[in-house]
């Protein structure tokens with residue numbers, strides 16, 4: 069079945085090449101599918117061999133452990149990489165880059181999703197994480213999600229009100245998202261571009277965008293902001309080997325060079341302990357952790 073895959077199949081592929089943190093041990097079987105059939109072949113192979121399946125989009129919100137990931141890893145960035153626009157509706161493949169999608173829509177005077185600008189993501193990863201900001205998240209714009217079940221059959225999901233919540237999409241277990249349908253609004257390109265520029269400026273001034281990171285490590289606990297709590301614990305700039313709690317944004321851990329996943333996990337453990345001791349709040353991590 070692996071032989072039927074038209075895309076790439078690699079063995080022992082270092083996942084540090086595929087995560088924004090530049091950290092991660094090897095994937096046993098690494099598949100870069102070319103189309104839905106390739107994904108289906110990979111899923112059916114994994115099911116037959118009883119292997120676990122992990123999905124990576126752009127790898128921008130993931131910590132992969134140093135000893136790597138067993139089973140099959142599907143890397144979807146660039147695969148299913150087309151978007152189509154019909155009136156104020158768009159259909160986007162899971163591998164479409166979110167920023168390219170926003171730019172493409174803007175070029176034909178379609179907006180509404182400017183609040184998502186600057187979030188490094190594939191459409192699939194943005195859906196799975198319900199990526200967004202305090203001004204809106206991707207779930208606000210989605211009218212249907214298309215996916216493959218673990219047995220390779222196609223599914224469609226029309227999200228109700230509780231489907232997308234803070235940094236979470238309540239998707240069917242084991243589903244591989246292959247695309248979605250979104251509602252946009254008519255807006256002049258110049259206006260959209262002006263807003264995007266402004267938002268990018270704010271993001272650049274607040275976040276350490278030039279350094280390797282996985283974005284915010286922690287979810288905000290109810291009624292508070294993780295960044296504030298970490299700062300109050302005096303942890304800004306705290307370093308363990310190459311890993312550092314950013315001195316620009318305390319909810320980011322950056323890889324200053326040569327950091328391992330154990331270094332990141334050690335900083336996370338320290339943060340959790342200190343915040344627990346000072347605020348009696350248990351932080352929950354936003355980043356997805358996979359591997360051994």
Ligand SMILES: Cc1cc2nc3c(=O)[nH]c(=O)nc-3n(C[C@H](O)[C@H](O)[C@H](O)COP(=O)(O)OP(=O)(O)OC[C@H]3O[C@@H](n4cnc5c(N)ncnc54)[C@H](O)[C@@H]3O)c2cc1C
Nearest residue numbers: 125126127128129188189190192193194196199200245283
């Ligand atoms: C500098 C920086 C700034 C950031 N700023 C923001 C921000 O402002 N707001 C925000 O919300 N996030 C932010 N993030 C986090 C990140 O960009 C988002 O979480 C984004 O949605 C991740 O998309 P991805 O394609 O890289 O997903 P990945 O990191 O590859 O995957 C994330 C999760 O989604 C799952 N997944 C990915 N694709 C699929 C698929 N096709 N089917 C099933 N599951 C899938 C993965 O298994 C994993 O569990 C930032 C990250 C960085 C590095």
